[in-house]
Amino acid sequence: MIRIEGLNKRFGDHQVLTDINLHVEQGDIFGIVGHSGAGKTTLLHCLNGLESYEEGSVKVMGQEVRDLDDKGIKLLRRNMGMIFQHFSLMNRKNVWKNVAFPMEIWHMPKNQIRERVDELLELVGLPEKSHERVGNLSGGQKQRVGIARALALNPRILLCDEATSALDPRTTISILELLDDINKKLGLTIVLITHQMEVIKMICNKTVLLDQGVIAASGETEAQFLSPSPALQRLVQDEYAFIPDGVNIRLKFPRHIAKDAIITRMATDLGINFSIVGGRLERYRDHVLGYLIINVKSQDFQIVTDYLRNNELFWETVQDEQHPS
Amino acid sequence: MSNIQADLHALYDIMVTRIPGPTLETLYMVAVSTLLSLVLGMILAMVMVLTGPKGLRPIAPLYVVLDITVNVLRSFPFIILIIAIIPFTRWVVGTSIGSTATIVPLTIAAAPFVARIMEASLLEVDSGVVEAAKSFGAGNFQIITQVMLKEAMPAIVLNVAVVAINLVGYSAMAGAVGGGGLGDLAIMYGYNRYEMDTMLAAIIVLVLMVQGIQMLGNFFYRILK
Ligand SMILES: Nc1ncnc2c1ncn2[C@@H]1O[C@H](COP(=O)(O)OP(=O)(O)OP(=O)(O)O)[C@@H](O)[C@H]1O
Ligand SMILES: [Mg+2]
Numbered sequence: 281m282i283r284i285e286g287l288n289k290r291f292g293d294h295q296v297l298t299d300i301n302l303h304v305e306q307g308d309i310f311g312i313v314g315h316s317g318a319g320k321t322t323l324l325h326c327l328n329g330l331e332s333y334e335e336g337s338v339k340v341m342g343q344e345v346r347d348l349d350d351k352g353i354k355l356l357r358r359n360m361g362m363i364f365q366h367f368s369l370m371n372r373k374n375v376w377k378n379v380a381f382p383m384e385i386w387h388m389p390k391n392q393i394r395e396r397v398d399e400l401l402e403l404v405g406l407p408e409k410s411h412e413r414v415g416n417l418s419g420g421q422k423q424r425v426g427i428a429r430a431l432a433l434n435p436r437i438l439l440c441d442e443a444t445s446a447l448d449p450r451t452t453i454s455i456l457e458l459l460d461d462i463n464k465k466l467g468l469t470i471v472l473i474t475h476q477m478e479v480i481k482m483i484c485n486k487t488v489l490l491d492q493g494v495i496a497a498s499g500e501t502e503a504q505f506l507s508p509s510p511a512l513q514r515l516v517q518d519e520y521a522f523i524p525d526g527v528n529i530r531l532k533f534p535r536h537i538a539k540d541a542i543i544t545r546m547a548t549d550l551g552i553n554f555s556i557v558g559g560r561l562e563r564y565r566d567h568v569l570g571y572l573i574i575n576v577k578s579q580d581f582q583i584v585t586d587y588l589r590n591n592e593l594f595w596e597t598v599q600d601e602q603h604p605s
Numbered sequence: 606m607s608n609i610q611a612d613l614h615a616l617y618d619i620m621v622t623r624i625p626g627p628t629l630e631t632l633y634m635v636a637v638s639t640l641l642s643l644v645l646g647m648i649l650a651m652v653m654v655l656t657g658p659k660g661l662r663p664i665a666p667l668y669v670v671l672d673i674t675v676n677v678l679r680s681f682p683f684i685i686l687i688i689a690i691i692p693f694t695r696w697v698v699g700t701s702i703g704s705t706a707t708i709v710p711l712t713i714a715a716a717p718f719v720a721r722i723m724e725a726s727l728l729e730v731d732s733g734v735v736e737a738a739k740s741f742g743a744g745n746f747q748i749i750t751q752v753m754l755k756e757a758m759p760a761i762v763l764n765v766a767v768v769a770i771n772l773v774g775y776s777a778m779a780g781a782v783g784g785g786g787l788g789d790l791a792i793m794y795g796y797n798r799y800e801m802d803t804m805l806a807a808i809i810v811l812v813l814m815v816q817g818i819q820m821l822g823n824f825f826y827r828i829l830k
Contacts, residue, residue: 330739354742362740368733372756372829382741385751433741 281306281437281469282327287336289322289493296322297493300336304471304486309463311484311501312473316555316575319493320473324439327471328360329353341436358386361430365442367422369414375401375425376410382432400428404458420451427458431466438462440472444479452476456483475558526577528557528598529584543572546587552580573598612802619806623790628810630704631786634776635814638711639769645712646719646768649675651749653720654727661735661745675717683714683775687782704785711775719768726760727753759829766822770815777811787811 282304289297296319304310314320325331326338329345338345340356348356369378379400383393401407404424414422423443430438440459444452460483463470472484480487480501488498489511496511497504504512531542547553554576576584588595653671656664681689687710691701694709730753738752754761780788787807795804 328740330736350744354744357740357742360740362737364733364737366733368731368737370734370752370756372758381738381751382743385738385741385743385747429737429741439740 281308281341282310282471283337283339284326285337285339287323287326287333287338289319289326289331289333289335295493297326297333300495302488302495302498304469306469307463307467308486309460309470309472309484311480311487312471312490313475313477313480313487314473314490315475316557317492318490320475320490321441323490324441324471324473327437327439328357328362358433359435360437360439361433361435362439362441363423363426363430363443365445367419367426367446369422369425369429371414373414374410375406375412375414375417378414378425379428379432382429386433396432397428400431403431403462404428418451419447420455423447423451423455424458427455427462431462431468435468437469437471440470440474442474443472445474445476449478452479453482459483526554526575527581528573528575529581529588530571530573530596530598531588532571532594532596542591542593543574546584546591550580550583550587552576552583554580554584615802616806619803623794623803624787624806624810627785627787627790627807628814631773631776631788631811631814634704634707634711634779634784634786635769635772638708638715638772638776639765641708641712642715642719642768642772643765645716647723649716649720650723650727653724654749654753655745657724657728659728661748671720675720678713678717679721681714683710683778684781686710686714687779687784702783702785707776707779707784707786710779711772714775715768715772718771719764722764722767723761726757726764729760730756759826762825762829763822766818769818769822773811773814773818 282302284300284302287297287300288295300323302310312320312323322331326333326345327340329348333346341359343352343356345353345356370381373381376397379397380393383396388396397410398407401410404427406421406424406428409417409421414425417425426443427438438459443459444455447455456479459470459472462468463483472479474480484501486499487501487504489496489504489509491511497509543556554574557573557575585595649671653660653668653675655661656668656671658665658668660668678686687707690710690713694701694706697709698706700706727749734756735748735752738748743752776784776786777788777791778784780786780790780792783789787810791804791807794800795807
């Protein structure tokens with residue numbers, strides 16, 4: 281289905297992917313796991329031509345992606361659905377129209393679209409929400425719409441970019457069950473990238489571990505967990521306390537505060553960059569509390585914490601377990 | 606009759622006799638130039654979004670040329686622009702005075718402004734949504750018209766109100782060089798003949814017009830949002 285050989289990818293002189301080799305077979309749920317900035321998204325984008333590559337070979341359904349012209353890329357994308365961490369739905373369309381949109385783009389006949397949308401909403405369990413505005417849905421429901429949209433054109437491969445990272449554990453499980461179901465029912469090949477080990481454990485039959493653009497381990501998921509490589513051990517043990525450099529800050533919010541909004545606002549207000557290292561929603565007595573861990577450069581630490589204080593958010597710094605400071 | 610009553614009476618007279626014609630002229634100039642500058646500016650904005658540095662199909666030389674052109678046109682003081690393009694205006698409408706002639710510089714002044722704010726609104730659209738559209742095979746033109754324009758529509762409507770209000774102001778300024786409309790009226794009577802009543806009446810109507818446009822903009826914004 282997908283065969284990558286000797287793939288190298290650079291942004292300027294920053295080497296993001298180094299000598300990637302992997303093989304995804306028909307019907308696989310193929311997991312790519314790694315820390316933030318490991319190059320997971322970049323790798324996924326090379327598969328459907330959202331990102332170009334200079335060296336190596338990426339063959340999807342027998343075609344070298346780099347050699348495709350505009351038309352070829354579009355046809356390739358038609359056969360590859362994609363879902364996103366932040367759902368990326370159109371806010372000004374309702375659920376039904378969001379799912380119908382890819383088919384409208386491909387000028388499919390109206391009655392065929394109507395049938396297909398209803399069928400898809402049934403499949404993802406949202407038939408009664410079809411006229412709801414996207415903004416009124418919960419995260420899990422939004423991702424279900426995202427999945428329905430990704431399946432609209434009957435793709436043979438589904439690409440998932442951190443599809444459950446913005447969801448709480450229970451919703452994560454239900455979305456993963458849906459993906460597993462789709463994989464079994466429709467025989468869809470799924471490539472899934474994540475930084476959450478639980479996701480890999482739950483549904484992936486094969487896994488590669490990406491560490492700073494290099495494949496650190498690969499193989500059947502079970503085998504990898506039975507005899508974990510050092511790289512995998514590192515990832516499992518300190519999922520969130522791994523600090524490449526800079527400072528990790530744990531932000532805490534009650535669930536009703538939209539964390540994405542705060543994070544995006546902070547990035548634009550301060551004009552600095554930081555990466556999201558991890559996050560989770562936790563049950564705390566009667567409430568659910570969410571937290572998000574971001575990594576900021578040491579020199580930005582002061583302004584970020586000032587900003588958090590001014591905005592009355594709860595935060596703490598996260599200690600690196602291996603090098604306590 | 607008291608003084609105030611007399612004043613009000615005089616104002617009323619002016620409102621009935623002198624105001625309606627120029628008001629229609631102003632509305633005509635503003636409406637047509639808003640429409641034309643929207644069409645021109647929107648096309649420009651779409652090309653800039655397409656070819657810009659983070660665009661769907663970056664073409665640096667073209668973008669740089671457009672970018673500079675827009676900046677240059679925007680930095681012209683409007684009154685200078687009117688005079689500078691008189692030959693062009695004559696060539697287009699056959700004359701350089703009156704409200705139809707004024708539409709030409711109004712459009713040329715507003716189009717780059719429209720281009721800039723529409724470019725900003727289109728770029729404001731969540732890049733994830735654009736990426737999603739690409740991921741199911743949408744073409745660049747489809748992305749601009751069916752994704753970006755669609756998602757940016759509320760912001761665009763507010764921008765249209767801003768443009769129309771600016772054009773009310775510009776059209777009044779054009780009165781200084783015989784452009785017709787309420788500005789012309791205010792300058793002719795208020796500035797040249799010291800008839801403050803007429804000037805006041807013209808200003809009241811202009812204020813109401815601006816207010817009305819903004820309310821209309823806000824109304825449609827709320828509906829779309
Ligand atoms: N368009 C770009 N230009 C330059 N550098 C980029 C670009 N996109 C990504 N990078 C860099 O490439 C590296 C890998 O990015 P990528 O988004 O693939 O990581 P990731 O594993 O998906 O991380 P995350 O878990 O945070 O999404 C990062 O260091 C990032 O800064
Ligand atoms: Mg990523």
